[in-house]
Amino acid sequence: MAVFQGLSEKLQAITDRMRGKSRITESDLKEMMREIRLALLEADVHYQVVKDLVNEISGKAAGSEVMQSITPGQQIVKIVYDSLAEILGGSESKLAVNPKGFTVYMLYGLQGAGKTTTAAKLAYHLKEQGKKPILTSVDVHRPAAADQLNILAQSIDVPCYINKESKKAEVIAQEAMDRGRYLLADTLIVDTAGRMTIDEEMMTELKAIASVVKPDEKLLIVDAMIGQEAVNIALEFDRDIGLDGFIMT
Ligand SMILES: Nc1nc2c(ncn2[C@@H]2O[C@H](COP(=O)(O)OP(=O)(O)O)[C@@H](O)[C@H]2O)c(=O)[nH]1
Numbered sequence: 482m483a484v485f486q487g488l489s490e491k492l493q494a495i496t497d498r499m500r501g502k503s504r505i506t507e508s509d510l511k512e513m514m515r516e517i518r519l520a521l522l523e524a525d526v527h528y529q530v531v532k533d534l535v536n537e538i539s540g541k542a543a544g545s546e547v548m549q550s551i552t553p554g555q556q557i558v559k560i561v562y563d564s565l566a567e568i569l570g571g572s573e574s575k576l577a578v579n580p581k582g583f584t585v586y587m588l589y590g591l592q593g594a595g596k597t598t599t600a601a602k603l604a605y606h607l608k609e610q611g612k613k614p615i616l617t618s619v620d621v622h623r624p625a626a627a628d629q630l631n632i633l634a635q636s637i638d639v640p641c642y643i644n645k646e647s648k649k650a651e652v653i654a655q656e657a658m659d660r661g662r663y664l665l666a667d668t669l670i671v672d673t674a675g676r677m678t679i680d681e682e683m684m685t686e687l688k689a690i691a692s693v694v695k696p697d698e699k700l701l702i703v704d705a706m707i708g709q710e711a712v713n714i715a716l717e718f719d720r721d722i723g724l725d726g727f728i729m730t
Pocket residue numbers: 590591592593594595596597598599675702729730
């Protein structure tokens with residue numbers, strides 16, 4: 482996360498200028514890439530990593546779909562952050578697997594970030610790889626949240642444990658662990674409750690859940706549209722409960 486901290490303000494300034502643009506010229510793009518390159522180097526990112534990253538971003542950004550779209554600025558901002566996330570190890574393919582045979586992924590983030598959708602996508606992805614995932618929603622604040630996950634789970638034919646009677650997220654989490662083991666699942670994906678903003682109550686709840694499920698990966702889900710604010714959110718979560726990676730939606 483140290484890398485992110487150093488980059489934070491500079492990337493904000495660079496991407497803010499691009500975000501609102503309705504037309505981006507080749508020289509805009511060049512200038513932005515130069516600034517990103519400098520910002521990364523100043524943040525002590527390895528030269529080769531910077532080179533790869535800048536090449537990747539330039540390649541994607543210069544694509545005609547991006548340049549001719551209605552919101553080229555926004556799309557370029559997303560490309561920048563997606564590429565950063567990939568380089569810094571946030572991609573699904575690199576998720577840790579527990580050698581004991583039962584892996585737990587815990588998803589958290591703000592409300593509307595895409596946690597529930599991502600939980601289902603991840604389950605689908607694992608199932609396609611021949612794994613046996615099980616989903617659970619430990620959102621005790623919004624009963625509809627559990628239903629939403631349950632419906633998605635049914636559509637991809639993956640088991641889902643919900644308990645709308647319990648008001649304790651960590652109790653449901655334990656029950657889901659038990660159910661997963663009983664069903665001989667190999668991966669439990671825990672969808673947690675979000676909030677509009679980060680607060681104490683959410684952090685306390687997430688810590689309680691984490692202490693029960695002992696996640697192999699704690700994944701922050703962020704909406705790419707919030708741009709640089711994602712970094713601040715990541716830093717807060719990292720400080721309070723730890724962070725192994727993040728997924729942008
Ligand atoms: N365009 C887009 N929309 C998404 C993506 N992931 C989730 N959404 C939408 O964002 C909204 C909130 O997603 P949800 O998974 O319920 O967020 P949660 O509150 O964090 O669980 C829903 O309308 C989703 O369909 C994504 O990757 N791309």
